[in-house]
Amino acid sequence: MRDYEIFKLGDITLQSGEILPQAFLAYKTYGTLNAAKNNVIVYPTWFAGQHADNEWLIGPDKALDPNKYFIIVPNMLGNGLSSSPSNTPPPYDRANFPEVTIYDNVRLQHQLVTQKFGINKIALVVGWSLGAVQTFQWGASYPDMVDRIAPFGGTAKTRPHAKVVFEGLIAALQADSAWKQGFYTEQPKAGLAAMGRVYAAWGFSQAYYLEQLFQQEGYLTLEEYLVDYWDEVFLTFDANDLITMLRTGIHGDISANQRYQGDFELALSKITSRALVMPGSTDLFFPPEDNEYETHHMHNAIFLPIESKWGHCSGIGQHEPDSLFIDTQLKQFLLE
Structure with a gap:
């Protein structure tokens, strides 16, 4: 409901x-x-x-x-x-x-x-x-x-650096052959997983990974964390929807x-x-x-x-x- x-x-x-x-x-x-x-x-x-x-x-x-x-x-x-x-x-x-x-x-x-x-x-x-x-x-x-x-x-x-990161997220998604310029017949799952991997590096700090703080979330190893969480995190979203929001962020400027x-x-x-x-x-x-x-x-x-x-x-x-x-x-x- x-x-x-x-x-x-x-x-x-x-x-x-x-x-x-x-x-x-x-x-x-x-x-x-x-x-x-x-x-x-x-x-x-x-x-x-x-x-x-x-x-x-x-x-x-x-x-x-x-x-x-x-x-x-x-x-x-x-x-x-x-x-x-x-x-x-x-x-x-x-x-x-x-x-x-x-x-x-x-x-x-x-x-x-x-x-x-x-x-x-x-x-x-x-x-x-x-x-x-x-x-x-x-x-x-x-x-x-x-x-x-x-x-x-x-x-x-x-700022420019964040724009580069957002563009990188988009590029990772669009590299999937299923992307088809945004007119896909099924979600580009490999691209969505790649987007998750890119985001993982920027969503948390270097210390978070160095100290393996992801273990507090229940993941024993880094590989388990990347595969079981970040490779899956965007799969529930539509690819074009994600890109629309990222482009909104790229151009974010209150002036x-x-x-x-x-x-x-x-x-x-x-x-x-x-x-x-x-x-x-x-x-x-x-x-x-x-x-x-x-x-x-x-x-x-x-x-x-x-x-x-x-x-x-x-x-x-x-x-x-x-x-x-x-x-x-x-x-x-x-x-x-």
């Missing part, structure tokens, strides 16, 4: 100028919207994530407590639940699906929040990885609407729109929301130095690294000490 709702947007003109016909967002809510409509938290999803993957941070006695807050988790475009190559009718299906940006995602989420629920004030936008990029975009696009933002494990702009005209520092300076920025201390996708630079250009931002050997994946909810740190800091941040 479907555990989420659909918000229909109709034909949408994307930032690229292309039309996405009969666009829709899949979303799930937790808790109850209060009469004042001021207990709202927006928690976007991330690359290869869906709303259920965000639930580790939601629950009674957690920072995102549904007994206190109305939490909206909008699924990212391209993740297989919201409009994606795998669920859009021809001629915009598969490899013909138009390019979507972080800006597009947030603009449509804004429509969901305002038009569906009549909300004009958000207590917190929070997100990990590409969800963090969306969080920054909320702060830059709607500064008067958002009280607080808490991006963790992600930056306000994808890449008409409002800011590519002036990144200006966009950062216009984020007036209180901000708690938590990079993973050993993140190889989005290193903490990038977030430190960003917070220097924001008016009211706290830079607080997650000290962890779990690298980028310190923010995915897999490692209890990291998860507890994030939850504790969010609790305090919501009280301030």
Whole structure:
């Protein structure tokens, strides 16, 4: 049974100028919207994530407590639940699906929040990885609407090195002979497994592998970990969907729109929301130095690294000490 709702947007003109016909967002809510409509938290999803993957941070006695807050988790475009190559009718299906940006995602989420629920004030936008990029975009696009933002494990702009890594993930997938320029008749499983192997090197830190911390996840050897986990991790996803999300990440930049005209520092300076920025201390996708630079250009931002050997994946909810740190800091941040 479907555990989420659909918000229909109709034909949408994307930032690229292309039309996405009969666009829709899949979303799930937790808790109850209060009469004042001021207990709202927006928690976007991330690359290869869906709303259920965000639930580790939601629950009674957690920072995102549904007994206190109305939490909206909008699924990212391209993740297989919201409009994606795998669920859009021809001629915009598969490899013909138009390019979507972080800006597009947030603009449509804004429509969901305002038009569906009549909300004009958000207590917190929070997100990990590409969800963090969306969080920054909320702060830059709607500064008067958002009280607080808490991006963790992600930056306000994808730097060149991260772009190279994302392109490498795409190249590994497309090297499969079953790819057929995105018009495959069956999923390119060898390419999806190769993508997992590439991601494995960047998702965690060098120390994670040196100290064999994957054994804490139940894998006795490195080979077992790679074969049984990383070779399988993307097989449940559609290949075109994954590439759509990666390309969204490649072009991530909160200033890449008409409002800011590519002036990144200006966009950062216009984020007036209180901000708690938590990079993973050993993140190889989005290193903490990038977030430190960003917070220097924001008016009211706290830079607080997650000290962890779990690298980028310190923010995915897999490692209890990291998860507890994030939850504790969010609790305090919501009280301030």
